[in-house]
Amino acid sequence: MLSLISLSHGSGGELTHQLIDRVFMSKLGNPILAEMDDAARLRDSYCDWCFTTDSFVVKPLFFxxxxxxxxxxxxxxxxxxxxGAxxxxLSAGFIIEEGFETRRLHDVVDSMKEAxxxxxxxxxxxxTKxxxxxxxxxxxxxxxGIGKIPPGRKISASMARPGDAIIVSGTVGQHGAAVMLxxxxxxxxxxxxxxxxxLRALTNALLNACPEIHVMRDPTRGGLATVLNEIARQSAVSMLIxxxxxxxxxxxxxxCQLLGLDPLYLACEGRVVIFLPAPLASKALETLRRLPAGRKAAIIGEVSGRAQRWDGGAGWQGAGRQVGQVVLKTTAGGYRPLPMLAGEPIPRIC
Structure with a gap:
């Protein structure tokens, strides 16, 4: 029984997933929430909408x-x-500490306007509070935020398939390292x-070139390794990276070498991980590399097979929890599991 919340419960890794399962899904679970994607797909008779929310507590405020x-x-x-929306x-809610400089608030809101x-x-x-x-x-x-999903488009972390190529749009770990320094x-x-x-220009270009994309995710908290594990579980697949x-x-x-950190667990805030049929990988890579944000895009692995689905009985606690495995072929030529983030290497990075 969880008695106290730790910083690691906000890491986006294993403890975050346990918190979501045991507290939020057990009490608020419903079929839409159970899909466990970063944004909810809301269907009506006219079109599909996408809805999401996020909170930001990054320290320092400027980096x-x-x-x-x-x-x-x-x-x-x-x-x-x-x-795919x-x-x-957008809506925006601000919690401001008494004594915060209005000059700095102006700077923050100017950045929001530009973005x-x-x-x-x-x-x-x-x-405002x-x-x-x-x-x-x-x-x-x-x-x-809310956006519209074009007719016929279905992208979800539960849709990775054996034989899919896995692409990342650029260098990983930049945001986490920048905030830490x-x-x-x-x-x-x-x-x-x-x-x-x-990511709007990048994902638009990708979907226009390769509408058959199965999965797209941005590797934020927990980094690339954690996102790969989330997709492996939700799609019940194994991956070789x-x-x-x-x-x-x-x-x-x-x-990372100086501090003993793994860049695969550091957050990105402008990258996308893509799963799509292997025959389309070269086309997707070519599309990405035409854009400034995608010049260092690379094929990093493949979905190697199916994995056993988690059988945890009835109830929302089991929603989205499936057995999937991510295996890393190391630079030395060996193989090791690449698990989901277990702790919190850098708290409050977003």
């Missing part, structure tokens, strides 16, 4: 490549994009910029 405002818009827009509208223009969305509803000094760490933001807690310095960017093929910048690799 190389972005700030909490840009992150709040891009994070929600990207969850809509990887669901066309983002349209919304880049993403082609409007902020159409909002809320102010708490006493010490009741928050400067500023927290929640955003929710921006805290100034390390005895060394480095210049790594977050990859925080809207080639470590040598995964794009990691030399700067991120150096920082």
């Amino acid at each position: 190389p490549g972005g700030d909490i405002g840009r992150l709040a818009v891009c994070g929600t827009v990207n969850d809509l994009c990887v669901a 066309v983002p349209a509208f 919304a223009l880049e993403s082609g969305v409007q902020v159409v509803a909002g809320d 102010v708490v006493e000094k010490g009741g928050a760490d400067g500023l927290y933001i929640n955003t929710a 921006a805290r100034g807690e390390m005895s060394f310095r480095g210049r790594i910029e977050s990859d925080v960017n809207p 080639n470590e040598q093929s995964i794009p990691v910048s030399s700067e991120v690799d150096s920082i």
Whole structure:
């Protein structure tokens, strides 16, 4: 029985999934929530809509490549994009600590405006709350978003199939490393910029070129490794990933080696992982590499087979929990399991 919440429950990894299963799904579970995608698909007689929400508590609020405002818009827009939706509208809620400088708030909202223009969305509803000094760490933001899914489009983390190629659109771990260095807690310095960017142009180009895409996900909290495990479970498949093929910048690799971190578990905020039939992989790669955000895209592995589905009895606690395995072929030529993130290497990165 869970008695206390730890920072690791917010990592996006194994403990986050346990918290969702045991607290939220057990009490709020329904068929839409049970799909366990980053955005909910809402069906009516006219069209399908996509709805998502996200909260942002990043520390520090400003970091190389972005700030909490840009992150709040891009994070929600990207969850809509990887669901195959066309983002349209956002809401924004602000929890502000007493004494927060209005100058800094202006800077954050300016970043939100710029990111919304880049993403082609409007902020159409909002809320503001102010708490006493010490009741928050400067500023927290929640955003929710809605978009329209074109007829016939079905993309979900439950749709990976044996034989699918797996592609990542660029270098991994940039955002997590950038935020970590921006805290100034390390005895060394480095210049790594977050990859925080809207994915709309990239996913639009991909879906126009390859409408047969099965899965798209953005590897945020928990990084690439955790997203691969989520898809393996939801699709009940096994995957073989080639470590040598995964794009990691030399700067991120150096920082991770110094600190004993694995870049495969560091967050990205402007990357997408794609699963699609292997014969289309070259076309998808060519499409990605034509765009600035996709120039370092790479095929990193394949769906190698089916896995056994989880049989945990009735109830919402079992929803979405399936046995899938991710195996990494290491740069040394060996093989090892690549599990879901178990702890919290860098808290509050988004």
